[in-house]
Amino acid sequence: MRFDVVSAAPEVFSGWRTTSMLGRGQSAEAITIEVHDLRGYGIDRYGTIDDSPYGGGAGMLLKPEPLAAAIETAQGGDPAVPVVLMTPQGERFCQGIARELADLPRLVLVCGRYEGIDERVREHLVTRELSIGDYVLTGGELAAMVVVEAVARLVPGVLGDLESVADESHSEPLLEYPHYTRPAEFRGERVPEVLLAGHHERVRLWRRQEQLRRTLERRPDLAAHWRLSDEDRRLLARIL
Ligand code: SAM
Secondary structure: OOOEEEEEOHHHHHHHOOOHHHHHHHHHHOEEEEEEEHHOOOOOOOOOEEEEOOOOOOEEEEEHHHHHEEEEHHHOOOOOOOEEEEEEEEEEEOOHHHHHHOOOHHHHHOOOOOOOEEEEHHHOOOOEEEEOOOOOOOOOHHHHHHHHHHOOOOOOOOOOOOOHHHOOOOOOOOOOOOOOOOOOOOOOOEOOHHHOOOOOOHHHHHHHHHHHHHHHHHHHHHHHHHOHHHHHHHHHHHOO
16 A cells, blocks of 8 residues: 655654554555655745735645645546545544555545645545544644554554454454563562463453453443444453
C-alpha cells in the first residue's frame, strides 16, 4: 500500500517515517510512504501557500491553488485515489476505519495548518475527513501519523506476525488481556500461575476471560457490540 502525505511541515515526518515497523514495512516493500512538501507548490516568487480569510477574522488559511496542485501530484495523476483530510471536524478515526483503509492500494492524506484549508478544495478533492479526537492540534501532521501507523500495521507483510494483530485491543470490540514477562515475581507480585504452567488451552481460556473482564471494567460501552460465543458466556458468568 502507498501513502502520500501532503504537508507544509514535511520535516516532522523524517525520523518517524523510517523508524521501527514503518521502516521495516518499507524495506519489505509492503508499504511506501511519500511526503509532499506543500511549500514546493507555493504561488508567486515568495512561494506563498497561505492567505487571510475572506470576511476577516483571526488566522490564515491554506490557499487553494498550491494545495490542489500538491494533492493532484500526490494522487499520481489518478483522480480516483482517495484523499483524506485530517480535521477536527471529521469522522472520528477508529480501528474499523483503519481496517477499511488498509484494503486500499493508495491513499493521500492532507495535513491542514493555521485555521485550515479553503472550503473549495475540500468540496472538489477531499473524499473523506478524519479526526483523531475531540481536541485541536496545530497541524494535521500528528493526526496523519496516527492514521498511517494504525493502517500500515494492518497491511500484510508490515508486521512480522499477523497473529499479534488479531489478538490486539479493538480488533474485536474487546481490549487485550494483561501481559507479563520475566521475572516470575516482581515486588512481591507473582505472575498468574496459569501462565507459568505451560498448558496452552488453559492459557487461551484465561486470556479470553481477562479480555472480557478488562473490557467490562474499562470500556463497558464496547460490550454493546459483542457477539459472544457459548464459551464467552461461560467465562463471563464466571467473572460476574
Ligand atoms: N480552525 C479549525 C477548526 O476549528 O476546525 C482548526 C484548525 S487546526 C488549528 C489546524 C489543522 O490541524 C487542521 O486543519 C487539521 O489538519 C489539524 N487538526 C487539528 N486537530 C485535529 C484533530 N483532532 N484531528 C485531525 N486533524 C486535526
